[in-house]
Amino acid sequence: MAVTVEDARERFSPCSQQFVRFLRNNASIVLIYGIILLVVGIAAVFNENFRSPSNLMNIMRQSIILGLIAIGQSVVILTGGMDMTVAQVARIAGLTVATIFAAQQSNPALIVPLILLGLLIGTVLGGLTGILITQTHANPFIITFGIASILRGVNLAISTTPIRGIPKPYLQIYEAKIGIIPVNVIVMALIWIAAYLFTTRTRNGRALYAVGGSERVARLSAVRYNRTLILAYVFSAFCAAIAGLFLLARTGVGDPSAAEGMDFQSIVAVALGGISLYGGKGSIIGTLGGVLLLAALSNVFNLLQVNIYYQQLFLGLIVLIAVAAYKSPRSAA
Amino acid sequence: MSTSSAVPKSTSSRFSSFRPSPRLVRGVDLAGQWAAPIMIVVVMIIAAVYAPAFYQPTNLKTVGIQIAVLGIVAVGQTLVLLVRSIDLSVSAVLALGAVIVVQTESGNPLWISFIQAFAVAAVIGLANGFLITKRQVPPFVATFGMLVFVQGARLAYTKGQASGTVPAILRAISFEQIGPIPAALVVWLIVNIIFIFILRRTRYGRWIYAVGGNPSAARYAGIRIDAVVIAVHAICSMLAMLGGLLLSGYIGYVDLRLGSDYNLNSIAAAIVGGTTFTGGRGNLFGTAAGVALLILLLNLVVVLGLPIHWQYAMQGIVLVLAVALQGFRQFLLSR
Numbered sequence: 001m002a003v004t005v006e007d008a009r010e011r012f013s014p015c016s017q018q019f020v021r022f023l024r025n026n027a028s029i030v031l032i033y034g035i036i037l038l039v040v041g042i043a044a045v046f047n048e049n050f051r052s053p054s055n056l057m058n059i060m061r062q063s064i065i066l067g068l069i070a071i072g073q074s075v076v077i078l079t080g081g082m083d084m085t086v087a088q089v090a091r092i093a094g095l096t097v098a099t100i101f102a103a104q105q106s107n108p109a110l111i112v113p114l115i116l117l118g119l120l121i122g123t124v125l126g127g128l129t130g131i132l133i134t135q136t137h138a139n140p141f142i143i144t145f146g147i148a149s150i151l152r153g154v155n156l157a158i159s160t161t162p163i164r165g166i167p168k169p170y171l172q173i174y175e176a177k178i179g180i181i182p183v184n185v186i187v188m189a190l191i192w193i194a195a196y197l198f199t200t201r202t203r204n205g206r207a208l209y210a211v212g213g214s215e216r217v218a219r220l221s222a223v224r225y226n227r228t229l230i231l232a233y234v235f236s237a238f239c240a241a242i243a244g245l246f247l248l249a250r251t252g253v254g255d256p257s258a259a260e261g262m263d264f265q266s267i268v269a270v271a272l273g274g275i276s277l278y279g280g281k282g283s284i285i286g287t288l289g290g291v292l293l294l295a296a297l298s299n300v301f302n303l304l305q306v307n308i309y310y311q312q313l314f315l316g317l318i319v320l321i322a323v324a325a326y327k328s329p330r331s332a333a
Numbered sequence: 334m335s336t337s338s339a340v341p342k343s344t345s346s347r348f349s350s351f352r353p354s355p356r357l358v359r360g361v362d363l364a365g366q367w368a369a370p371i372m373i374v375v376v377m378i379i380a381a382v383y384a385p386a387f388y389q390p391t392n393l394k395t396v397g398i399q400i401a402v403l404g405i406v407a408v409g410q411t412l413v414l415l416v417r418s419i420d421l422s423v424s425a426v427l428a429l430g431a432v433i434v435v436q437t438e439s440g441n442p443l444w445i446s447f448i449q450a451f452a453v454a455a456v457i458g459l460a461n462g463f464l465i466t467k468r469q470v471p472p473f474v475a476t477f478g479m480l481v482f483v484q485g486a487r488l489a490y491t492k493g494q495a496s497g498t499v500p501a502i503l504r505a506i507s508f509e510q511i512g513p514i515p516a517a518l519v520v521w522l523i524v525n526i527i528f529i530f531i532l533r534r535t536r537y538g539r540w541i542y543a544v545g546g547n548p549s550a551a552r553y554a555g556i557r558i559d560a561v562v563i564a565v566h567a568i569c570s571m572l573a574m575l576g577g578l579l580l581s582g583y584i585g586y587v588d589l590r591l592g593s594d595y596n597l598n599s600i601a602a603a604i605v606g607g608t609t610f611t612g613g614r615g616n617l618f619g620t621a622a623g624v625a626l627l628i629l630l631l632n633l634v635v636v637l638g639l640p641i642h643w644q645y646a647m648q649g650i651v652l653v654l655a656v657a658l659q660g661f662r663q664f665l666l667s668r
């Protein structure tokens with residue numbers, strides 16, 4: 001009975017029917033952006049420091065490191081995997097570049113080649129991870145967890161103390177603006193748009209969803225399973241390397257503890273954005289919402305001068321609630 | 334009709350022309366089972382040649398206590414891996430235990446804080462199990478979220494400062510010696526005997542293997558899968574708590590970074606010992622060997638005088654090699 005009434009109502013108002021369908025298909029994305037609006041709205045009403053334009057721009061800028069890492073993480077999670085190496089890849093890219101700068105007396109001529117070197121390191125590491133995962137048929141989470149530990153050791157071997165000697169022009173990468181918009185925000189926006197178009201409009205992008213949905217169906221549909229997986233890990237590590245290079249420009253020193261905790265935060269952002277952690281479902285647009293929400297919350301906490309330890313407790317609580325609230329339609333067994 | 338019967342049952346064999354020889358399958362299977370014990374012998378010979386300091390009594394005692402702590406945590410991790418789950422919150426529980434017992438020691442009688450500690454651990458384990466079974470959250474994410482939450486709770490509780498003293502009883506059961514061997518090793522042995530008995534001789538032990546081996550078959554056999562998984566997680570957290578108490582007794586003070594490596598190490602030890610992360614395969618003898626191997630390697634880094642951060646690399650290499658070997662073994666066996 002209720003169904004027919006609903007049907008009739010939808011038939012007589014096609015516009016609301018469309019709207020309902022849109023809401024139903026994009027519930028998680030609508031929800032996350034709704035929560036962001038709520039958080040930002042409440043903070044803007046009650047705190048005048050928060051609503052200042054410079055602070056809002058700060059939130060954007062603070063979110064780019066996590067934002068870049070989270071794009072890569074989204075792509076990997078869409079394939080049903082998980083990349084625990086991202087923080088260490090970001091770190092090793094930054095540390096290597098900083099070490100060479102320091103050894104070459106901060107020669108500004110090296111900036112472009114070293115940026116390329118940093119990106120190359122990310123790409124190669126991502127490729128190795130992907131090959132290891134596809135060739136050993138091992139659990140991606142545990143493999144990347146192990147690789148992250150190896151890289152942590154290597155990073156500490158490169159340096160246990162912050163490395164100085166980054167040339168001034170390199171630091172401009174973080175400060176530079178086109179008009180009023182910082183270059184790094186533009187870079188992040190471009191990569192987001194590219195990743196969105198890639199995952200929704202291209203054959204290889206759709207293959208990511210196929211691989212995450214079901215290995216068997218993907219293979220039967222002639223999707224190149226191994227190549228798609230490797231590509232995902234390469235992309236993730238590449239994004240992490242870009243994040244590491246930006247982070248180096250922001251802090252101005254090669255920091256052996258840079259990007260700490262980013263692997264988990266990026267997974268949180270992806271989960272908040274509604275991508276299924278079993279893979280194959282969700283949109284990269286949601287992840288952007290997750291990143292912005294985390295950045296806004298951390299900014300609010302800092303303005304309210306909440307103790308860092310309570311912040312971590314709160315982060316854990318958000319994760320547990322977000323994770324408990326969602327239920328996978330597929331059986332875990 | 335004839336077309337549907339022509340489709341092979343095994344899906345994986347359709348996708349690749351790779352057909353392993355029986356000898357290769359058997360070899361890899363044996364290697365997966367015996368890698369840890371063989372490597373222990375090799376490492377001990379290497380140690381005898383290059384680092385004789387390894388065999389000094391004080392170092393052996395350190396190794397023994399470390400084996401005991403990691404061994405107890407790894408028993409829990411093995412049980413969890415056997416039911417196709419994983420527990421990344423063990424390191425947080427381990428550290429929490431030390432804080433609870435050490436900080437409440439001043440006011441309350443000791444046994445109350447012990448009960449508190451194990452009750453908290455049980456609640457954390459039950460919550461993990463509940464998230465994984467009833468809400469179908471991937472185990473990595475559920476337990477990783479729990480890790481962040483428990484760490485946050487501990488830091489909020491201690492305000493980031495370590496304080497308090499370790500009660501004498503903890504010192505007695507971990508650092509003191511019974512005859513020539515440290516007491517902690519005895520605790521480890523007892524835990525192992527109990528759980529080997531449970532896994533081999535009791536109905537609950539068979540359920541664990543059944544649930545990990547084939548969940549749907551286990552369900553049809555009338556096993557309450559969810560209850561088994563939740564119970565296993567509770568046991569794992571309580572064993573991690575026991576490990577944390579022993580560790581604080583051994584170290585003698587409560588460190589903020591206490592126990593942060595135990596997630597990776599306990600998983601690595603279980604998998605090196607022949608437990609597969611696809612569940613249902615593995616045993617505690619293998620895990621014990623895996624624990625011993627890992628601790629030996631980590632100790633060698635120290636004895637050889639290498640910078641301490643090479644321990645991270647060592648842990649990672651062991652984990653990656655072990656996972657690769659077990660993944661390949663599982664892959665071959667499933668054909």
